[in-house]
Amino acid sequence: MSAHGPARPLSAHAAGPLTGQADVPGDKSISHRSLILGALAVGETRVTGLLEGQDVLDTAAAMRAFGAEVTRHGPGAWSVHGVGVGGFAEPDQVIDCGNSGTGVRLVMGAMATTPITATFTGDASLRGRPMGRITDPIAQFGAAAHGRKGGRLPMTIVGAAQPVPVRYVTPMPSAQVKSAVLLAGLNAPGQTTVIEAEATRDHSERMLAGFGAEIVTETTTEGRVITLTGRPELRPQTIAVPRDPSSAAFPVCAALIVPGSDVLVPNIGLNPTRAGLFETLREMGADLTYENERLEGGEPVADLRARFSPDMAGVEVPPDRAPSMIDEYPILSVVAANASGATRMLGVKELRVKESDRIDAMARGLEACGVRVEETEDTMTVHGLGAGQVPGGATCAARLDHRIAMSFLCLGMATRKPVTVDDAGPIATSFPIFETLMCGLGARFAEG
Ligand SMILES: O=C(O)C1=C[C@@H](OP(=O)(O)O)[C@@H](O)[C@H](O)C1
Numbered sequence: 001m002s003a004h005g006p007a008r009p010l011s012a013h014a015a016g017p018l019t020g021q022a023d024v025p026g027d028k029s030i031s032h033r034s035l036i037l038g039a040l041a042v043g044e045t046r047v048t049g050l051l052e053g054q055d056v057l058d059t060a061a062a063m064r065a066f067g068a069e070v071t072r073h074g075p076g077a078w079s080v081h082g083v084g085v086g087g088f089a090e091p092d093q094v095i096d097c098g099n100s101g102t103g104v105r106l107v108m109g110a111m112a113t114t115p116i117t118a119t120f121t122g123d124a125s126l127r128g129r130p131m132g133r134i135t136d137p138i139a140q141f142g143a144a145a146h147g148r149k150g151g152r153l154p155m156t157i158v159g160a161a162q163p164v165p166v167r168y169v170t171p172m173p174s175a176q177v178k179s180a181v182l183l184a185g186l187n188a189p190g191q192t193t194v195i196e197a198e199a200t201r202d203h204s205e206r207m208l209a210g211f212g213a214e215i216v217t218e219t220t221t222e223g224r225v226i227t228l229t230g231r232p233e234l235r236p237q238t239i240a241v242p243r244d245p246s247s248a249a250f251p252v253c254a255a256l257i258v259p260g261s262d263v264l265v266p267n268i269g270l271n272p273t274r275a276g277l278f279e280t281l282r283e284m285g286a287d288l289t290y291e292n293e294r295l296e297g298g299e300p301v302a303d304l305r306a307r308f309s310p311d312m313a314g315v316e317v318p319p320d321r322a323p324s325m326i327d328e329y330p331i332l333s334v335v336a337a338n339a340s341g342a343t344r345m346l347g348v349k350e351l352r353v354k355e356s357d358r359i360d361a362m363a364r365g366l367e368a369c370g371v372r373v374e375e376t377e378d379t380m381t382v383h384g385l386g387a388g389q390v391p392g393g394a395t396c397a398a399r400l401d402h403r404i405a406m407s408f409l410c411l412g413m414a415t416r417k418p419v420t421v422d423d424a425g426p427i428a429t430s431f432p433i434f435e436t437l438m439c440g441l442g443a444r445f446a447e448g
Pocket residue numbers: 028029030101102173174175176177179201326327350
């Protein structure tokens with residue numbers, strides 16, 4: 001039994017060619033930020049294309065608990081009536097962020113410089129994830145945190161009564177940490193600076209600027225130096241959420257490994273801080289093309305076209321690419337199993353503190369399906385067997401992790417024997433239409 005109900009085993013069977021168009025849902029990172037920044041603006045923000053996955057729904061509920069009016073008008077169409085920077089009310093209930101690291105960490109940052117107290121929790125996966133990376137910087141603003149041993153949820157944050165601005169060097173490449181500091185900085189008088197050695201996704205910076213905050217990014221020898229001026233009045237926005245490249249990764253990669261496939265995935269944002277997977281796939285020899293390349297809302301966008309690629313070869317994925325494809329390593333390791341030779345993924349230790357330890361989850365599942373994997377704390381090497389050569393025939397543990405569940409289901413579309421995941425439930429956190437969409441392309445799933 002997991003937080004989302006009884007476990008729901010699902011098997012993927014060898015599919016005919018995957019063909020057609022895959023309309024993937026809205027971007028998860030931008031959806032969370034639309035709700036949180038909308039709640040901190042004065043007036044009504046309108047959002048279309050919002051991802052209605054459980055992670056984002058939990059953030060919507062959190063924003064209501066802090067006093068914002070959040071309304072759903074129709075599929076993906078939402079409005080948020082914000083309370084203004086510093087205007088959060090004290091919630092009279094525990095904030096349950098479910099499975100979402102982004103949700104809990106950004107909301108903790110957003111409330112940390114307001115003199116209110118809030119208690120956060122989540123599902124078994126989220127309760128196991130480290131929160132010290134947020135409580136350390138918010139302590140510098142003057143907030144206090146009382147959590148379980150190891151900085152785990154449930155945790156109570158006492159917001160700073162007299163916040164001071166902060167200069168913070170992120171100790172690991174993390175957009176969640178960077179964003180939590182920036183959101184906390186909103187209600188601190190003066191300038192808050194975040195310095196990151198490696199560029200992580202920059203949606204917070206772009207969206208804060210869009211909402212009218214004064215925010216400047218410079219590239220220096222230290223890395224990216226982002227300076228935010230506190231206490232702005234954020235202006236409500238009209239936001240069209242672009243489609244999620246991290247969700248697009250699943251139909252794209254499945255098409256590359258299933259014989260005869262030809263799939264079009266339209267309108268995918270190719271912000272360079274998110275597009276590392278597609279670059280890697282092309283280096284492996286994938287038949288992946290960008291059609292109709294254009295700029296939308298200042299961001300590069302293209303339609304992705306992926307065709308069966310029987311001659312892909314393993315590559316070395318450099319550590320500095322990791323932040324731009326951090327959520328895509330599980331599905332990359334599935335493609336790597338269907339390529340010839342070794343794919344070495346370097347600088348990936350952050351994968352160990354996601355919804356599951358994703359290196360361990362993928363290594364154990366791939367091994368059970370007949371693929372050799374080597375791992376160190378910070379690397380994973382998949383020894384590919386070549387197109388159509390993976391035996392399969394195993395049940396893989398999803399470990400309350402949507403990306404692990406979807407990755408093994410994609411693997412099973414190209415293995416000799418079906419692959420089962422012990423619980424497909426977590427998929428609803430980020431990609432609730434995954435099964436319908438993949439079946440529409442020609443995938444075959446069976447319950448149990
Ligand atoms: O800021 C975000 O929206 C996210 C940042 C990443 O986490 P980290 O910042 O912890 O790497 C990513 O894994 C997550 O899915 C979404």
